[in-house]
Amino acid sequence: MSRTLKARNSRLRFKFKLWHSQNYAPNIRRVAESANMSYGVLRLFISGHRDLGEMNLDKLEEFLDKQTEKQKITN
DSSP: OOHHHHHHHHHHHHHHHHHHHHTTOOOHHHHHHHTTOOHHHHHHHHHTSOOOOHHHHHHHHHHHHHHHHHHHHHO
16 A cells, blocks of 8 residues: 555544544444445444545545535534
């Protein structure tokens, strides 16, 4: 795995954990469904046991961006 992909995984893992804790720890299974990802893959990613490929990184980034936009609108 390339350095850039590893760095991207690390940044996104941190960003996800921060979002998850700030939003009262939503159910991971529902997050995975909303992000159109496998629950098992997302769970392993969060725990640090697996890095995501570009396609799943894009899906998760898009999900987090949408959630962040929703928060900005409501605040």
